[in-house]
Amino acid sequence: MDLTEHARKNRLYWDRQAASYQxxxxxxxxxxxxxxxxxxxxxxxxxxxxxxxxxxxxxxxCGGAQWSIGLKQLxxxxxxxxxxxxxxxxAREAINEAGLSIxxxxxxxxxxxxxxxxFDIVFCDHGAMSFADPxxxxxxxxxxxxPGGLLAFNAETPLHFICFDKAxxxxxxxxxxxxxxxxxxxxQDGSVSFSLPYGEWIGLFKxxxxxxxxxxxxxxxxxxxxxxxxxxxxxxxxxxxxxxIWRLRxxxxxxx
Ligand SMILES: C[S@@+](CC[C@H](N)C(=O)[O-])C[C@H]1O[C@@H](n2cnc3c(N)ncnc32)[C@H](O)[C@@H]1O
Numbered sequence: 001m002d003l004t005e006h007a008r009k010n011r012l013y014w015d016r017q018a019a020s021y022q023x024x025x026x027x028x029x030x031x032x033x034x035x036x037x038x039x040x041x042x043x044x045x046x047x048x049x050x051x052x053x054x055x056x057x058x059x060x061x062c063g064g065a066q067w068s069i070g071l072k073q074l075x076x077x078x079x080x081x082x083x084x085x086x087x088x089x090x091a092r093e094a095i096n097e098a099g100l101s102i103x104x105x106x107x108x109x110x111x112x113x114x115x116x117x118x119f120d121i122v123f124c125d126h127g128a129m130s131f132a133d134p135x136x137x138x139x140x141x142x143x144x145x146x147p148g149g150l151l152a153f154n155a156e157t158p159l160h161f162i163c164f165d166k167a168x169x170x171x172x173x174x175x176x177x178x179x180x181x182x183x184x185x186x187x188q189d190g191s192v193s194f195s196l197p198y199g200e201w202i203g204l205f206k207x208x209x210x211x212x213x214x215x216x217x218x219x220x221x222x223x224x225x226x227x228x229x230x231x232x233x234x235x236x237x238x239x240x241x242x243x244x245i246w247r248l249r250x251x252x253x254x255x256x
Contacts, residue, residue, distance in 0.1 A: 061127025
């Protein structure tokens, strides 16, 4: 499949942003290894992925591969995929520095050049599942997972999505747009991101062969700090969920 128009835009955007993104957030991402979201809540606390030792893991939108490096160090066989070659350059450098070997793939999560049922876990933390069209990326994740495999992804909540004041480029405490109609933000900065109403997420998961195991609504601890405070303030995120992690199980095939 050819790159979709929004994937082409996001590729240009992330190629342009990669250096400043890594300069601004790379230290937080590398220091708190396996930390979910903008407040780096430890995986050891949330237990979303569980025991990864010996598992085949695909990170969709791996950026600088900080997560894949952490998981590899826990004994997972990781593959990092990203739509931006510039982000992958940072990933390559970090993987070399860690003395590891992690295959990296330059492709969109909407059409992954890998065989069916290759992975036990497909996941991302504000990665491709935020920037790819869910109608393409969710079935694609299902295709890549073995029966019984886990899809987990952290992304912006619909609440944050509709409270974000685009004119002022900051979060607000008022509803700014339609919950039902606002699904794609084709931002003036050049990025394109997606969100769905809850009922539609659930319908899409079921249609794609997933069972919902959990929805983790992230609330930062009272003293949490973050390099992403231009996206959400600590005060806002203490009162409302800005990020959520879906935890989904690919349904096992019925035995005949
Ligand atoms: C906000 S960054 C997050 C990366 C990493 N998880 C982190 O926390 O730094 C989003 C990443 O998703 C990638 N991305 C966006 N759209 C994608 C797509 N369709 N397929 C694969 N990767 C994509 C971007 O290139 C970027 O590296």
